[in-house]
Amino acid sequence: MSDQFDQNLRDHLHHEAEEIHEFPRRLRGRIREGITPRARTRMAPQLALAGALVLVALAVLVARNPQVIIKDVRSTITQLIQPSPNPTPQPFACSDRSGGSNGLVTQLTGIRVASHVTDGYDRIVFDFTGGVPYYDLTRQESAEFVRDPSGQALTLEGSAAVKLVFRDTDVASGVQADMTPRLTSVREIAQLGDFERILSYGVGLSSSRCIRVQELSGPSRLVVDVAISPSASATAAPTPLPTQPAATDLGPFTCQDRGGGAGGGPTMQLTDVRVAHQPGYDRIVFEFAAPAGGTARVPAYALSRQASPNFVKDPSGQPVTLLGSYGLRVVFQQASGAGTYSKSRDIVASLPVVQEVEQLGDFEAVLSWGAGLSRESCIRTLELANPTRLVIDVQTP
Amino acid sequence: MLMDPALGRVIERCRDGDRDAFEEVVDRYGLQLLRTARLILRDPALAEDAIQETFIKAWQRIGTLREEDPGPWLTRIAVNESISSYRRRHRFQALTERFGRLGGGKHGVSSDQRLDLAHALDQLTPEHRAAVALHYYQDLSVEDTARALKVPVDTMKARLKTALRRLRELTGSEEATA
DSSP: OHHHHHHHHHHHHHHHHTTSOSOOHHHHHHHHHHSOOOOOGGGHHHHHHHHHHHHHHHHHHHHHOHHHHHHHHHHHHHHHHSOOOOOSOOOBBSSOEEESBTTOOEEEEEEEEEEEGGGTEEEEEEEESSSOBOEEEEEESSSEEEOBTTOOEEEOSSSEEEEEEEESEEEOTTOOSEEOOOOSSEEEEEEEEEETTEEEEEEEESSOOOEEEEEETTTTEEEEEEESSTTTTBOSOOOOOOSSOOSOSSOOOBSSOEEESBOSSSOEEEEEEEEEEETTEEEEEEEEEOOTTOOOOOBOEEEEEESSSEEEOBTTOOEEEOSSSEEEEEEEESEEOTTTOOSOSEEEOOOSSEEEEEEEEEETTEEEEEEEESSOOOEEEEEETTTEEEEEEEEOO | OOOOHHHHHHHHHHHTTOHHHHHHHHHHHHHHHHHHHHHHHSOHHHHHHHHHHHHHHHHHHGGGOOSSOHHHHHHHHHHHHHHHHHHHHHHHHHHHHHTTOOSOOOOOOOTTOOOOHHHHHHTSOHHHHHHHIIIIISOOOHHHHHHHHTOOHHHHHHHHHHHHHHHHHHHTHHHHHO
């Protein structure tokens, strides 16, 4: 019997663990962002010696022919201030990709497309101000997409596609929302969404293709090369592609309480609370600003689900029952809406799940709000910048 | 366990500051570590945070890794990070519940309640869950589990025994064995 219990425990742990099917690309991006380049200290003596030899050689050349050296130096400087040339091309890979800088707030200023038939690829260049933002690139076996946030279906030209989602990015005016270059591989590029600083584009392809991605600077740009030949230079076996467009790229919903934000620092000021329905979820947004001289952050918060819409007001202790059958409570530490939040403190939303959102307390820099839900739902949170806000998505049927 | 030569070359490149090489390490060990952290923390978001911190620490300390398989070394960092993360969160919850700010939170389970294994695991301490996860999920021996958690083997045996007894009590399996 004991062996049976051990076996059940083993089976259960494996079953529970394998609910995570793959290592999240977003987490890989966060790790990559968190590891800073290190100096290659062990190369230092060799580099110093090489540098010294170059200086000696230059000195000898200057002494013999100064005009030639000046010309060469001018040429070198010209090369340095020109946009960085492409580094050694990476191989094409038939897999999804993510990268860029997490937390970087940028603007997309242009999209360029060009055919490089002789080199075997079509090139798309996304230009940004100030760096390449965090991005997810996913391939799919159809050119059908869902627009964000309207939920409208959109079918691009082609029989396969890639989707690019940029975080903390908006788009400059004048950037085309839809273009149809009709190249060998790249048939159409269309904006899918520009909402809450999540910017997404779909690229319709003539058929499933392998991709090469390069992040370049001076100017900041993300270069996406799409192979013309289905098997061109692929370094790995193509990964199977999803046939349906992904419902969302904003992370999974989980049916557990959660917390986040950042503690310490000055009390954050609540400036706005918004509620809206999006395809697949109801969204509650808490927007914050920093006091003068402070830096804005999403304050530390604890989000808890409950099986009733009954709450207790803080600090009065008065009971309050919101519309619905279930509840959600969010408690912010070091936050207040006193003097900065002037809109309704009792929002009757009447959305598919979120029925009512009401302030429960704002006392001693502890700010709490409750939401009445029509059904038990899983949740997802996003902490976004510019403006600083906590986004709570409540899954809808 | 000694490192295989190919992995040794990857680690060597990491020591030289090659971030692409480090991504190979993340690809190789990330999923297993994330699953283990999830079993300990019982929260996907916290598990991801713990694994992010694990790899950042590993990158900073990779110079201290000797000619050994990095798996147990990374596991040790991940488990410590998970337990610390759980304690930090638990302190915050305890504080907010104490002042009546939060209505939710976990409560004790009375003896007449019968839980499924998932909920029974929720009731264990993070140290017990770590022991259970390494021994029963990662299939580490008691000795290797003790080594990963830096406790004596006898302590680990006692910890596993206590954890199993508690799980049996909570799931009602105690009665079944009587």
